[in-house]
Amino acid sequence: xxxxxxxxxxxxxxxxxxxxxxxxxxxxxxxxxxxxxxxxxxxxxxxxxxxxxxxxxxxxxxxxxxxxxxxxxxxxxxxxxxxxxxxxxxxxxxxxxxxxxxxxxxxxxxx
Amino acid sequence: xxxxxxxxxxxxxxxxxxxxxxxxxxxxxxxxxxxxxxxxxxxxxxxxxxxxxxxxxxxxxxxxxxxxxxxxxxxxxxxxxxxxxxxxxxxxxxxxxxxxxxxxxxxxxxxxxxxxxxxxxxxxxxxxxxxxxxxxxxxxxxxxxxxxxxxxxxxxxxxxxxxxxxxxxxxxxxxxxxxxxxxxxxxxxxxxxxxxxxxxxxxxxxxxxxxxxxxxxxxxxxxxxxxxxxxxxxxxxxxxxxxxxxxxxxxxxxxxxxxxxxxxxxxxxxxxxxxxxxxxx
Numbered sequence: 001x002x003x004x005x006x007x008x009x010x011x012x013x014x015x016x017x018x019x020x021x022x023x024x025x026x027x028x029x030x031x032x033x034x035x036x037x038x039x040x041x042x043x044x045x046x047x048x049x050x051x052x053x054x055x056x057x058x059x060x061x062x063x064x065x066x067x068x069x070x071x072x073x074x075x076x077x078x079x080x081x082x083x084x085x086x087x088x089x090x091x092x093x094x095x096x097x098x099x100x101x102x103x104x105x106x107x108x109x110x111x
Numbered sequence: 112x113x114x115x116x117x118x119x120x121x122x123x124x125x126x127x128x129x130x131x132x133x134x135x136x137x138x139x140x141x142x143x144x145x146x147x148x149x150x151x152x153x154x155x156x157x158x159x160x161x162x163x164x165x166x167x168x169x170x171x172x173x174x175x176x177x178x179x180x181x182x183x184x185x186x187x188x189x190x191x192x193x194x195x196x197x198x199x200x201x202x203x204x205x206x207x208x209x210x211x212x213x214x215x216x217x218x219x220x221x222x223x224x225x226x227x228x229x230x231x232x233x234x235x236x237x238x239x240x241x242x243x244x245x246x247x248x249x250x251x252x253x254x255x256x257x258x259x260x261x262x263x264x265x266x267x268x269x270x271x272x273x274x275x276x277x278x279x280x281x282x283x284x285x286x287x288x289x290x291x292x293x294x295x296x297x298x299x300x301x302x303x304x305x306x307x308x309x310x311x312x313x314x315x316x317x318x319x320x321x322x323x324x325x326x327x328x329x330x331x332x333x334x335x336x337x338x339x340x341x342x343x344x345x346x347x348x349x350x351x352x353x354x355x356x357x358x359x360x361x362x363x364x365x366x367x368x369x370x371x372x373x374x375x376x377x378x379x380x381x382x383x384x385x386x387x388x389x390x391x392x
Contacts, residue, residue: 090277099272
């Protein structure tokens with residue numbers, strides 16, 4: 001899944017880095033403050049996606065970072081929790097390339 | 112198996128006659144893609160057998176073929192920018208102009224499965240001032256099947272994943288099993304009715320805003336022109352028409368003038384006729 005998303009984003013012109021879990025993602029972001037977009041799975045080892053969103057949103061350096069949950073979690077309550085924690089968008093698996101492209105447009109990252 | 116030229120001609124003559132929509136040569140694949148599922152649903156062995164039955168007296172199968180061929184994919188907030196233009200530019204102007212009557216009438220033509228009119232309804236709810244106004248959205252389509260679906264407001268996960276901001280999904284939808292239903296408040300804002308754009312328009316309250324995006328592309332020049340003229344005749348003279356970004360009224364109806372929004376085809380009725388398009392070849 002991560003590879004597929006990476007390829008999609010590269011085709012859309014993004015430089016893409018990958019992280020295997022939430023803590024690795026947080027460490028990466030702290031050393032790459034100019035990251036524009038983070039795609040976050042809910043279910044990750046060590047630090048889950050929701051915890052990652054909460055941690056990032058407590059750090060003023062990442063005000064402009066767009067965070068999009070990409071997850072198999074499809075309950076409305078979970079979606080509301082993620083948005084409440086500071087996720088900007090939410091994509092339910094399965095998805096298509098068009099879904100990701102639409103969401104990036106909503107986030108103002110592509111035209 | 113691909114359909115023959117003769118079979119393609121039968122279908123395109125039917126679609127042209129009933130809906131005014133032009134199926135150009137090379138669209139045989141589209142006929143196959145749309146009619147093959149219909150043949151299965153009807154218990155007919157193949158697309159060719161289905162088309163053969165169109166040679167008989169007109170009946171429900173003809174209607175189903177027209178509906179299958181004229182239903183087009185749509186998504187919530189398609190193209191994003193037209194809804195921004197609506198919210199930031201057009202609605203503030205109309206709120207000012209209609210401050211006395213406090214009424215707005217919106218017509219969304221060829222509304223398919225309802226994503227476009229419901230997106231308009233959600234956009235209206237972003238403007239608190241309109242909460243106390245009487246706002247009607249009329250959504251029309253030639254297919255009674257899609258009208259029924261649109262009225263129900265039930266969408267698959269893939270459909271709500273596309274184009275719909277997650278905040279709107281949480282705010283305006285309820286999960287029903289594996290599907291998502293738009294809430295009663297939004298559904299009550301939109302009235303869905305049958306309308307064939309090729310026929311004279313039925314009487315309607317003059318719309319302040321008309322959405323007819325990515326619809327004219329399916330018609331030939333004479334029909335595009337006739338449709339635009341009928342719309343101009345029915346809409347408020349200070350109203351607005353939204354077409355697809357790549358569509359134009361130029362050389363079709365010289366009274367519409369395009370407003371300067373780069374990725375949104377938004378028109379109003381001008382005081383002077385607009386010059387026809389000129390080209391050098």
